Amino acid sequence: MFAGKYKGAKVLVTGNTGFKGSWLCLWLQQLGAEVVGLADALPTSPAMYELLKLERTIKQYWVDVRNADAVLKAVRAEAPDIVFHMAARSVVRHGFTDPLGTLAVNAMGTANVLEAVRQIAKPCSVVVVTSDKCYDNKEWPWGYRETDALGGRDIYSASKASAEHITHAYVASFFGNNDDIKVVTARSGNVIGGGDWSDHRIVPDFIRAIEAKTKMELRHPEATRPWQFVLEPVSAYLRLGQVLQTGNHIHGEAFNFGPGYANSITVATLLETLNKRMTDKPLSEVVTQSENRDHREAGLLKLTWDKAHAQLQWAPVLSFNETIDLTADWYRAYLAGDGMLTVTQQQIEGYYQKAVNQKLVWAS
């Protein structure tokens, strides 16, 4: 898997206590990497990081990425072979409640990580995780390509576009002709799967409502989103890291990742399908339509991932039904009090087997 590039590699994951970061850390451990985490805190309670018992198995730096000195100290102490930078204020709404904090963490935090890598001047591959929201959303019905304009009319989106600009400026200014330090950015969004408890996200809001036996407030049932299971972007980040480790032909590039067309469906259909897998009640007993519509929420935004397919031979593995099944299975097991480390390991293994069956290059 991933051509064995992670076996014995020292890998620093920022934002490793979060939803995607925890899945990535566990997979990296299964690949034989020496994983080091850097995050400011546990972002939620419960937290995937705790359920996977990662505090016992990885070295953790409790560092705020806004603190350039502390980031440099950690990067210098570890001298990682590969960095996955995922630390971020990750929810669009936080950009409205704390614009300066969101900009500082997402934009300057990215600069601080890249600056630390520059300062230690040691061979390193860096994958900077931004978002599908980094594009100037023109409400086009077709997918955005890596060459489309960056933008963002809300602070979160602008912070992620800024992280892109900062990364590409670091490449052009410092890492351009450098065979040692190689950097790419990864853009994707609408990730679902077990272990997410963030505020203001559809699936965690739904799970919290089931658990508390309350009703979830739904603001935009008709909004269409390209939903993807968490292991799809995580496999993409791992593939990027692998390819960076083998040469510099993708150095300085940006890549989109997304699901197949059939995964672009409405919030209402997503919840309807998830509800059928998780409760025996009609959806109307679990969800209530809110009168408070948030008009700042963007419309359809989907990405084309043709470039990732052509240059990385990456493709999504799961259908929409499989995406929902894995998500429902995970939360059902959690609500039943099962050991979530085993469940999560099994989901990674099952995902890998499907990728093998589909003859994806990274899985060979």
Ligand SMILES: NC(=O)c1ccc[n+]([C@@H]2O[C@H](COP(=O)([O-])OP(=O)(O)OC[C@H]3O[C@@H](n4cnc5c(N)ncnc54)[C@H](O)[C@@H]3O)[C@@H](O)[C@H]2O)c1
């Ligand atoms: N989940 C999605 O649907 C989605 C979509 C697009 C992009 N992303 C991006 O993917 C990355 C991971 O997303 P996620 O869903 O796992 O987010 P998450 O909110 O679950 O985790 C965020 C992580 O960043 C850390 N963090 C936040 N502020 C920090 C700070 N000041 N200093 C250090 N660490 C800090 C948190 O502690 C946590 O470990 C983020 O960059 C996010 O913007 C996520």
